[in-house]
Amino acid sequence: MLKVENASVFFAGRDKQVVHALDRVSLDIPERGFVVALGTSGCGKSTLLNAMAGFLPLSEGSITLDGKPVSGPGAERGVVFQKDSLLPWKSVLDNVALGLKFAGVPRNESRDRAQELLRLVGLQDFAKAAPYELSGGMRQRVGLARALAPDPKILLMDEPFGALDSMTREQMQELLVSVWARTGKQVFFITHSIEEALFLGTEVIVMSPRPGRIVARFETDFVRRFVAEGDARAIKTEPAFAQLREEIRAIVHQSEDLVTS
Numbered sequence: 001m002l003k004v005e006n007a008s009v010f011f012a013g014r015d016k017q018v019v020h021a022l023d024r025v026s027l028d029i030p031e032r033g034f035v036v037a038l039g040t041s042g043c044g045k046s047t048l049l050n051a052m053a054g055f056l057p058l059s060e061g062s063i064t065l066d067g068k069p070v071s072g073p074g075a076e077r078g079v080v081f082q083k084d085s086l087l088p089w090k091s092v093l094d095n096v097a098l099g100l101k102f103a104g105v106p107r108n109e110s111r112d113r114a115q116e117l118l119r120l121v122g123l124q125d126f127a128k129a130a131p132y133e134l135s136g137g138m139r140q141r142v143g144l145a146r147a148l149a150p151d152p153k154i155l156l157m158d159e160p161f162g163a164l165d166s167m168t169r170e171q172m173q174e175l176l177v178s179v180w181a182r183t184g185k186q187v188f189f190i191t192h193s194i195e196e197a198l199f200l201g202t203e204v205i206v207m208s209p210r211p212g213r214i215v216a217r218f219e220t221d222f223v224r225r226f227v228a229e230g231d232a233r234a235i236k237t238e239p240a241f242a243q244l245r246e247e248i249r250a251i252v253h254q255s256e257d258l259v260t261s
């Protein structure tokens with residue numbers, strides 16, 4: 001379980017002003033949990049994810065994974081960003097295997113593992129392709145396979161589908177759910193889309209800006225239903241889905257008004 005307790009982050013802003021980016025945020029990501037953070041721009045979502053990844057230190061509070069403090073990046077936490085960072089001169093297979101190479105895994109073993117992961121994300125026929133030959137959705141699938149390569153306990157995903165067209169985005173959501181269901185990873189996922197949050201999350205947290213805090217939490221089971229039933233459209237058009245979407249929309253807009261008023 002990944003545990004965030006009373007996490008606060010202050011940045012030194014311009015003109016010696018202090019930016020209070022995160023304010024006493026606490027949350028748990030349990031085994032097989034899929035926690036989605038939702039909120040307007042600037043409410044500290046990326047700051048929270050970067051702290052979980054070990055890319056930036058907390059000013060106050062703590063983050064632990066299975067009881068061990070997170071104090072820097074580590075192989076048990078895989079990260080996927082909106083902008084893929086694939087190496088253009090390496091093949092898809094080599095991009096996926098890269099982390100394993102750095103971890104000292106023998107070449108044959110890392111290539112086998114990379115091939116297996118490409119199968120998991122449906123890209124087994126593109127192992128030899130170069131990243132520039134792939135569409136945006138396919139590149140994000142490579143990014144997902146690469147993050148999974150060291151077999152992390154948790155995936156940290158910062159708006160991974162934000163730049164994709166809506167059809168591809170829906171396909172990627174379904175692919176991610178199938179990967180999650182098959183691998184049993186914990187996931188922390190950031191999005192601006194309420195519908196995406198509701199479809200993916202076992203828990204949705206809503207954050208508000210200045211300072212970034214959690215203003216609402218919802219436990220949901222749409223994703224488990226999708227895993228069992230397989231019909232995304234039926235779930236997204238259900239009255240219960242629409243009702244919760246509107247409830248969350250009202251909370252998000254309320255927190256926006258607080259900032260602009």
Ligand SMILES: Nc1ncnc2c1ncn2[C@@H]1O[C@H](COP(=O)(O)OP(=O)(O)OP(=O)(O)O)[C@@H](O)[C@H]1O
Nearest residue numbers: 011012013019021040041042043044045046047048
């Ligand atoms: N390195 C930094 N130095 C100073 N301020 C920062 C730094 N990083 C983030 N901030 C500020 O902290 C606040 C939270 O930023 P953060 O990127 O975490 O928000 P976000 O919710 O992820 O936004 P978005 O949805 O636009 O990505 C913002 O006001 C931002 O300007």
